[in-house]
Amino acid sequence: MIKKIWKSAALMLLATAAVPGISLAETAPLTIGMSTTPTTLDPHEDSSAPNNATSRHIWDSLINLTGTSANEPELATGWKAIDPTHWEFKLREGVKFHDGSAFDAQDVVASLLRARDKPSQGFASYTRNIANVTAKDPMTVIVETSVPDPLLLNSVSRIRIISADCADASVQDFDGGKCAVGTGPYIFSSFNPGDRLILKRNDDYFAGASHWSDVTLRFLPDDGARLASLLSGEIDIVEALPADGMSRVEQSDALQVINGQSSRLVYLGMDVGRNVSPFVKAADGSALTENPLKDERVRRAMLMAINRPAIVDRVMQKNGTVADQFVAEGYAGHSEMIEPVGYDPKAAKALLAEAGYPDGFRLTLHGPSGRYVKDSEVLQAVGQMLARIGIQTQVEVQPWSMYSEAYPDGKFSVYFGSWGVNTGETTNPTVALVATRNEEKGTGRYNGGAVSDPEIDDVLAKASSTLDETERLPLLKKLSELTFGKLWLLPMHYENVVLGAKKTIRYTPRGDKYTLAYFVEPAQ
């Protein structure tokens, strides 16, 4: 009897052990059509979205950043702050690089320091507070920060862990494949810059081998090319499905549209600093002696005049979701206290009259073209809507290469701005967009409207040095309330993540818009 039990137990053990091997198809290829082109495979050269999404296939980080910017254990199994400036990370045992070498603390030390010290400084915003990284023992790493940094975990989740052997490797070593060796779910096969990256499944991946045996990332920035590849069935899933192709995909029996919300906020920036703003004139075209945008009632009237649901629905063809604050529900710092401002042109006109502008005024809106989803079209629509409450609006769009330099420097009166909330919490957009500009402290770099609210600066300073999450969360909410209570920025919408895919697969879009093969699942 006992023998029998043993036998069945052994059999069961064998069966469970064999399950992953059996369920993994010999050949299950997946091709992803990316809408942007990574510039290199070197994961520390430049922290752009396409580069980080691509490197995520080959390398892991200490912490996995989930689709809603939460932290999950990855190469680190646990972490804690020993004191305000020292963090301890316990590393995962038994992880191997693709070349068979073992992963340990030296790799982590080399990677974090490499990302910090690279001349390109691509990761500077994540590594600026890292004073030192040391290995306490082969499976424990201590990160020392120069100031208490509540965002350290998020920063660490951005930095891929490479083998210490490649610490001094050049960009070419990575692009050529010599150093394209990580611990991640896929193994480098070949890289053709500007064209495609071909990967194979890592059967020994510590989190479980991927369903896909061969993954190809195709770089297809041209909308037409990407759409055609999807329609012809050559590609399984494409990013940034062009709005004009959505109906074709919806009609198809084999294809589907996957829609999700991103953490990219689009807003209208307002010149609230100057007493006379360069692109605001009186209704008859004469110069104004005051700046109406400084009046909160005028800003509120403008927002009430803009029919945001219609813009999102029609102009953007459902490629966006109406926004009322920095981050959507589910992200740290989203506040329920913020009253959404509805579309009400009548009340807007009344409010404008109350503020002393019964006949409105003249305004030129500025924005980029081709940088964000339907940017110039959205701006045109806003212009027409403002005209209806008496603000005679002209729209001027510029190519991104010119606009990007001008708008943070306060060249405009009302401008189209956008911010990808990278960290999934509100200090990140506050520092850049509404904190008082201070070059030494590095605040307000994109504060093109010269917002300066001492209360915001105070709360921000507190939130940026508080490590305790329960103390910090109310501060994060406060930042949203202070910014959008006074409408220092007019919130427009969050861009949506719109993917086109075959019906044979499933994918949950991420806030940062990355398309990661490991998380693409076959539809049952």
Next chain:
Amino acid sequence: MAISLIRRLIQALFVILAMTVIVFVGVSVIGNPVDILINPDANQAERLRLIAHYGLDQPLWKQYLLFLQGLMHGDFGDSFVYGRPALGLILERLPATFELAISALLIAIVVGLPLGLYAGLHPHRISSRIIMSGSILGFSLPTFWVGLMLVMVFSVELHWLPTNGRGATAEMLGVQWSFLTRDGLAHLLLPAFNLALFKTSLVLRLTRAGVQEVLPQDYIKFARAKGLADRRIIFVHVLKNLMIPLVTIIGLEFGSLIAFSVVTESIFAWPGMGKLIIDSINLLDRPVIVAYLMMMVVLFVALNFLIDVCYTLLDPRVRLDAKA
């Protein structure tokens, strides 16, 4: 010949030098690469460090001199975006563009020349008129539209050919080529045809005009009177005289095929130089823009020289030395 070669080389050097000045000044006027390339979360110190890293903290004239200094050592500078030598990046993509341009040119000659000859020799036939009307379409339809239509019809609807990309490649002379593999050839067909359409019409119309100009000439009449076979008259007397304008145009057009195949390369996601240069312009990647434009100048100068050499072979009256 040798003297003219040297002269041309010196000329070319001056053109290139002028080009670098124009491009350097031009690119520095529009926008600031740092604003585009920097991580938006970066603070002022990080920003200054990046500016210094790219050498943009120096005055323009100093940047330019540093660039010239690098050039003496064959160094065009590192790309801001890719962090690699700019020249290497361009050379890496050169074969793909070259292959596409040569294929398109071959199609243009193989299709355009015979059709043009036919239409010129028999101008009143209905078939000739159809050919000529067809060539108007080839001229006037925009490349991007034709490209999209080709993809829609042959790839999306009929599934005969792949939509885009370069397909499998094989190595020859240390370079990867598409036309050596079946898959690569299938990928090459649509973009090459798309790129060739305009050029085919051009060659066709030039050939026809040339034939009609040459046919009434005395030497053709004389050849006829001498009783030469039609074949000989057409292929030796007519064609040879046609060649001079044709070679000029084909040569220059080859340059423009390489330099301006951007539209076709984007639609068909062909990993060539055209895509690289457009990306670089959008990202204000100055070293790549400058290196690319300099290469184009060299290319056009070289092509013009080759065209002149062809003249001497085709027309004994032309001598390079005398001309230069």
